[in-house]
Amino acid sequence: xxxxxxxxxxxxxxxxxxxLGTWKAEPGKVGEALKVAIDAGYRHxxxxxxxxxxxxxxxxxxxxxxxGKVKREDLFYTSKLWNKFHKPAxxxxxxxxxxxxxxxxxxxxxxxxxxxxxxxxxxxxDDKSTITETWRAMEKxxxxxxxxxxxxxxFPEYLLQDLLSIARIKPAVNxxxxxxxxxxxxxxxxxxxEGIHLTAYSPLGSGKGLLDxxxxxxxxxxxxxxxxxxxxxxxxxxxxxVIPKSTNPDRIRSNFQDFELSPEDIKTLDSIKTHHRxxxxxxxxxxDLFKDGEKGNL
Ligand code: A2P
Numbered sequence: 001x002x003x004x005x006x007x008x009x010x011x012x013x014x015x016x017x018x019x020l021g022t023w024k025a026e027p028g029k030v031g032e033a034l035k036v037a038i039d040a041g042y043r044h045x046x047x048x049x050x051x052x053x054x055x056x057x058x059x060x061x062x063x064x065x066x067x068g069k070v071k072r073e074d075l076f077y078t079s080k081l082w083n084k085f086h087k088p089a090x091x092x093x094x095x096x097x098x099x100x101x102x103x104x105x106x107x108x109x110x111x112x113x114x115x116x117x118x119x120x121x122x123x124x125x126d127d128k129s130t131i132t133e134t135w136r137a138m139e140k141x142x143x144x145x146x147x148x149x150x151x152x153x154x155f156p157e158y159l160l161q162d163l164l165s166i167a168r169i170k171p172a173v174n175x176x177x178x179x180x181x182x183x184x185x186x187x188x189x190x191x192x193x194e195g196i197h198l199t200a201y202s203p204l205g206s207g208k209g210l211l212d213x214x215x216x217x218x219x220x221x222x223x224x225x226x227x228x229x230x231x232x233x234x235x236x237x238x239x240x241x242v243i244p245k246s247t248n249p250d251r252i253r254s255n256f257q258d259f260e261l262s263p264e265d266i267k268t269l270d271s272i273k274t275h276h277r278x279x280x281x282x283x284x285x286x287x288d289l290f291k292d293g294e295k296g297n298l
Contacts, residue, residue: 002041002256005236009172010195011149013108015076017236018258019044021201021245027053029247031060038064040253046175046199046243047102048080048113049094054101062103072104078175078199080113080153081138083123086130091137095146110147111175112138114154116287123285128162139169151175153201154281156290157190164194175199178240179231181210181274184298188238200235203242204228206278215272219265226254233258234269 005017020037022030022045030053034045047057064070079102085094095110112134115126126134138150151173152163163171174191178184178200191198204211204227211227220227228244228251235242236258244255261269275298281287292298 003236003258003260004041005258007197007239007241009149009197010170011172013076013149013172015109015173015197015199015241016042016044017241018042018232018256019046019076019078019199019241019243020252021243022047022053022057023051023201023245025051025053025245025247027056031056031063033247033249033252034060035064036249036252037256038069040256042252042256043070043074044076044078044241044243046078046201048082048111049085049098049101050080050082050113054079054098058102058104075104076108077102077104078109078111078173079107080111081134082118083114083116084118086112086117086126086134088133088137088140091134091141095141099146106145107147109149109151109173110138110141111151111153111173112155114281115152115159115289116281116285123287125287125289126159128166131159131163132166135163135167139167142169149173151196154289157187158291160190160194160196170194171196173197173199175201175243177202177277177279178235179203179205179210180213180216180234180269180272181205181276182278183238183270183273186298188240192239198240200240200242202278203235203244204231208276208278213272215268219261219268223259223261223265225257225259228255229257229259230261230265230269233261234266237261237266
């Protein structure tokens with residue numbers, strides 16, 4: 001039995017604690033995965049323009065609604081503004097394309113995918129003036145009713161500070177990589193203090209060995225659950241929503257079975273941090289966004 005836990009955003013809306021991640025969900029598989037997820041009880045779906053599967057997600061949602069399985073208002077749908085759309089006019093184009101792909105009328109949450117702008121081949125870390133321009137365009141989407149809430153992804157504290165200093169509408173969410181190998185307690189504490197909800201992406205470590213960590217396996221054995229359920233439950237226990245990706249029906253179903261870990265098991269899982277990121281723009285764009293090397297950042 002899933003616990004059915006959820007969190008309140010600073011907009012007053014409710015976000016279900018466990019959602020289906022669609023990053024790297026293969027075209028041809030993601031639609032079916034979504035249908036299995038809805039039948040299993042998921043009501044929170046995490047997507048993005050850049051995942052290149054929004055059309056197929058939209059087709060699956062249309063079928064799901066037609067069958068009367070859920071109503072639009074029962075779903076919490078997140079999408080993200082890609083880096084090449086940070087200019088205000090492009091923000092309007094991007095949301096039009098995403099809503100056209102999904103055909104769900106509005107988004108529950110729209111995130112700035114990275115604090116990095118692309119201009120052709122040029123990739124630049126946003127400064128305060130760039131993010132201000134983009135954020136004003138994001139705020140307009142709320143005013144226009146195209147999205148219910150706005151937020152960011154992959155924002156470290158120093159960039160959140162810039163954003164908070166100019167925001168008319170506070171970001172509701174920051175979506176970042178979070179799991180026991182990369183727990184980011186300082187960012188969690190800062191976001192809690194500022195009323196920004198954190199969503200954990202790659203909660204299972206994105207196929208890089210976390211599921212096979214002996215400590216995770218030991219807690220799984222002790223609790224009679226599987227490693228995925230343990231990692232998801234650890235994330236939910238910290239007050240973060242968690243978006244495991246799977247296109248495998250059995251794993252989609254089992255990942256939705258979160259449970260309450262004991263304080264002792266949480267402590268055990270807290271001890272395995274390696275601070276290793278599986279997703280770092282230093283590696284793919286040559287940008288030291290997270291500044292993990294600077295003292296006290298992690
Ligand atoms: P698959 O789609 O075949 O299930 P993350 O959400 O951390 O990025 O992890 C996603 C990866 O973990 C995918 O490769 C996914 O593959 C796999 N995965 C998802 N759920 C589980 C699970 N419960 N046990 C093992 N692997 C899983």
